[in-house]
Amino acid sequence: MEHITFLVAVVIITALAFDFTNGFHDTANAMATSIATGALRPKVAVTIAAVLNFAGAFLSVKVATTISGGIVNEKVGLQPSIIFAALVGAILWNLLTWLRGLPSSSSHALYGGLIGATIVGVGLNGVNFGVVVSKILIPAVASPIVAGLAAWGATKLAYRITRGGRETTTNKGFKTGQIFSASLISLAHGTNDAQKTMGIITLTLVSVGALPKGALPPTWVIVSAGAAIAIGTYMGGWRIIRSMGKGLTDIQPPQGFSSEAAAATVILTSSHMGYGLSTTQVCSGGIMGAGLGGPKAKVHWSMARRMLYTWGLTLPAAATVAGLAAFVADQGTWGVVLVGAALVIGSGAMWMLSRRQPVHADNVNDTDVTPVEVPQAPIPTPATTTVAA
Amino acid sequence: MSMSIKWAALAETAGVSFVVTVATVAVFALGILALSRREAAQEAAATGTTGSGTANLALAGASVCFAACASVVGYGLFLIAG
Numbered sequence: 001m002e003h004i005t006f007l008v009a010v011v012i013i014t015a016l017a018f019d020f021t022n023g024f025h026d027t028a029n030a031m032a033t034s035i036a037t038g039a040l041r042p043k044v045a046v047t048i049a050a051v052l053n054f055a056g057a058f059l060s061v062k063v064a065t066t067i068s069g070g071i072v073n074e075k076v077g078l079q080p081s082i083i084f085a086a087l088v089g090a091i092l093w094n095l096l097t098w099l100r101g102l103p104s105s106s107s108h109a110l111y112g113g114l115i116g117a118t119i120v121g122v123g124l125n126g127v128n129f130g131v132v133v134s135k136i137l138i139p140a141v142a143s144p145i146v147a148g149l150a151a152w153g154a155t156k157l158a159y160r161i162t163r164g165g166r167e168t169t170t171n172k173g174f175k176t177g178q179i180f181s182a183s184l185i186s187l188a189h190g191t192n193d194a195q196k197t198m199g200i201i202t203l204t205l206v207s208v209g210a211l212p213k214g215a216l217p218p219t220w221v222i223v224s225a226g227a228a229i230a231i232g233t234y235m236g237g238w239r240i241i242r243s244m245g246k247g248l249t250d251i252q253p254p255q256g257f258s259s260e261a262a263a264a265t266v267i268l269t270s271s272h273m274g275y276g277l278s279t280t281q282v283c284s285g286g287i288m289g290a291g292l293g294g295p296k297a298k299v300h301w302s303m304a305r306r307m308l309y310t311w312g313l314t315l316p317a318a319a320t321v322a323g324l325a326a327f328v329a330d331q332g333t334w335g336v337v338l339v340g341a342a343l344v345i346g347s348g349a350m351w352m353l354s355r356r357q358p359v360h361a362d363n364v365n366d367t368d369v370t371p372v373e374v375p376q377a378p379i380p381t382p383a384t385t386t387v388a389a
Numbered sequence: 390m391s392m393s394i395k396w397a398a399l400a401e402t403a404g405v406s407f408v409v410t411v412a413t414v415a416v417f418a419l420g421i422l423a424l425s426r427r428e429a430a431q432e433a434a435a436t437g438t439t440g441s442g443t444a445n446l447a448l449a450g451a452s453v454c455f456a457a458c459a460s461v462v463g464y465g466l467f468l469i470a471g
Contacts, residue, residue: 059470060469060470060471133394146403146406146407149407150411153407157411157418158414158417158418161422164425169421169424169428170421173421173424174421184462187469188465188469191469257417261413261417262410265410268465268469272468272471275402
């Protein structure tokens, strides 16, 4: 019982830590283009995003009754140690991509972590690969393309319709519109992603009998999950905001509004249809579409390519780290402590590395987007976890 | 392991997303154009070349456009809370 209580506490703390990284990783989704066009000042943007993410957490607990939406078989294998390992994989991947300024999907990192930890802890039969393909992989490919096409069409029309207007007036109008479209994305993000953390904590409490089966998240869980994602959002993943706002294309107000409108629409229609898509990928797709639909029709393909590679790597990388973590954590309390220590050291190391080239509210709109070169010193990727193991 | 990919649902989601986005942005852009026209009309009225009727008409048009966009956002909020 002692062991279980300790593990449950660790899972709750780690879940909130993941929620925090989820927040600051994804601030860019809603706010990168609003910051890039000057629709919102950086600090104002992250404040609005934080408040709406917090508010979003209270709007619905519909998805909080499942962690994975059927990706892993929750009835047979979702013990706290597996959930813990999954979170470790997801957090480390989120931090590594943030360090490199690359927008990757926090949801995919979590799903990848769950898949990897389940394969090691339960076996291949614990994962519903059919659901992985139909609910994650296909939407992951389709949704950025749809958002890109929609943003492209919307941008073309927006420029064509307002061609006869005064540029100062029309730009002001589109910037005002951006405030609403970005807010809608933030709210939807808070609802979707905070619920994942609520689900993790609630189901962990259910698994040890602290809550009855089928219980809804208690208020303290909703509040803490909402607070963690809001604080993370307010911290602002400035590195990623810069990549998305300035690194992909030169965004003007009509393009910013079109890309945000496309992203908001795709996110809402898809989650209504039950697809677990990535806000990050949808928003990036929208920005690229808006870039191509604009008068200059330009996208920085080297940045787009780096993003694509990262998206493809997210599931397997998080799964690998989580699989290793699951193996170690399964050895008992010392294993859990070891994985926890590896997580803390790994996260701390990446934060230290980020200080070498800090990105913040004041330099976020600088156009010179050079990625952080990964230095010679070993960075905590799967390799470090292996050493720790 | 069941592999049932509902292509029709996927295509429908994609189609709806595309149409809603393009339509909403187009209506919003029309609203902005109307606001821009109103500004021009107001200036013309100030110099006495035209009356204020054009400006009022433009404002009414802009209001209709923005109200339509607001209702789309309202439906979005309804979906989020759903």
